Amino acid sequence: MAHLTLNQYLQQIDNAWRSRDGISLADFVSFRHAHVASSKLQMENPESSVERVLEPPMDEIVAAHLKCVWYVNNQDFVQAYYCQQLLVQAFVKIFQMQRDQNWALPVMYAICIDLRLLAQQADKLLALRGSGRPLETLEKAADILMSCFRVCAADNRSAEESTKRWGMLALVNQLFKVYFRINKLHLCKPLIRAIESSPYKDQFSLSQQITYKYYVGRKHMFASDYKSADMYLTFAFERCHKKSVRNKRLILIYLIPVKMLLGYMPQRGMLEKYDLLQFWEVAEAVKVGNLELLNNVMQHHEAFFIKFGIFLILEKLKYVCIRNLFKKVFDILKMSRIPVAALMTALKLMKIDDIDISETMCILANLINEGKIKGYISFHHKILVLSKQQAFPPLSMVTR
Incomplete structure (x- = not known):
């Protein structure tokens, strides 16, 4: 794949498009696929070459992707983001026209993830240049992600197999990642209502459910609804695969403070297992009512607690x-x-x-x-x- 020629690449896309092979097509427009390493596919102006092989509207999507690959390889993430934005917007038009089909959902997942990640890189580059508002690109990306979500949510057909509503949770999770980063958690509310009222709420893939519960749990934590936060975060932790130690640790960083506020102190063995001993002295101080020790521990681990946005939550343990x-x-x-x-x-x-x-x-x-x-x-x-x-x-x- 790393030595794929342009003609081979375009022919495989054409085959995937004509056979409605959403998984293969998703690979060919994703940055997680090996084709992006091929020097033969890095083209600043691929439009004419693409148009000779692919018919509209697929040519517009692929041309935008190849331009995006070009800009990424040249470290110009701002222009790469704009190309990805055009790609997603072109896809949304196609997706809307496929009224009785949802085979393109894997394509939507792939390009939306890339849109968010490229927006983050673009914002970093703009910050280094000293231009633009902080996280401005990521905010724009959220609007485009929302347009995809609306297409999925608007599909009210009763046919379970072909409904686009199966794509709702994956998009909600992408939007959560954006809203938490730009600190606009109030925008999560309508998304949560949409998922909680969905007849497929418990039928989405487990990995998507875990991500959803993790973010909703964090939102409840910041809203001081600790019992709901406990319920959602516990679901995410218990069902997260045991080999996903990094993800389980990340969930615990928020679940442990919630548990402590509910009166349940963590065991040292678990904290050692997940390299979270920062919480041990906090728990010990709270248990015995040693406010002096708690203040000292909070100060000692301040950088860690601030990094994950839980310092003010832990401050509530003082009461x-x-x-x-x-x-x-x-x-x-x-x-x-x-x-x-x-x-x-x-x-x-x-x-x-x-x-x-x-x-x-x-x-x-x-x-x-x-x-x-x-x-x-x-x-x-x-x-x-x-x-x-x-x-x-x-x-x-x-x-x-």
Whole structure:
């Protein structure tokens, strides 16, 4: 394939097109196929050569692909992206005309993945040149991906085998990858509704379902819906292939903080297996209510937590840590009426030196409001009055 001539390449495409072989055709317009390494296919102006062999509209798609290959090999990812954009737009027109067929779905998958990846490379190049808005190309790519999604979603035919709706989840996953990168998670909502209401929701390929659950789980996590996040991320982790260690580790980076916020602390053996011991000291500090240690650990691993966007999520564990600290005070005093001054003293022992009674009562009010502590504050007497039944309920019962 690396020595494929232009004529051989075009003939194979023509054969795949005429026989409706979507898988082979997808290979011949994909950057993950060996033909892109052939020097004989790297042409700046391939239009006339392509038109001699292929008929419209296939000639437009292949010419755009060959130009894209040319620009990629010349490291001009901006022009490569524009060629890929023309390719996808031309494909969408063909795809819409194939009203009773979905054999071209593999082609759509291949060219949409390349569109997203080329957009990322184009944005990097534009950033180096100091031109354009950050992630501007990726935003444009999202609009084109959405046009493909609309074609699939609009196919309301009842014939399961030939409906284009089988392509919806793959496109949603590509769009999720874009929206998370450009930080526009609100755009995920209509996509989630479309998938959740689809009759094929549980029939898509497992790999696509895992990717979908991973991103939806992360979205729920950022929305502080930890129980839903736990459900989706657990699905993704448990069904991810055991040999896909890198993917399982990535899922755990988000699942572990969610589990901790629900009161379930990770085991050291699992953290060692997936090289995630950054969470071990966090868990140990939270369990014993050691706020000083938690602050130190968070600072020590700050770069790692920020890289994956979970630093602010883990910051919420400070309230869990304080709740556990107050529970230790309760266990020591063995009283249902605890002076707020005693809780303030415990906080000061954790190196929170600038805290006062009013701030301590504010923290208590938040913990009570969130259901992490059952009781009320007597502001006049500056006393925490705890419930006689489960004053410190399990976090899994009170966290959203």
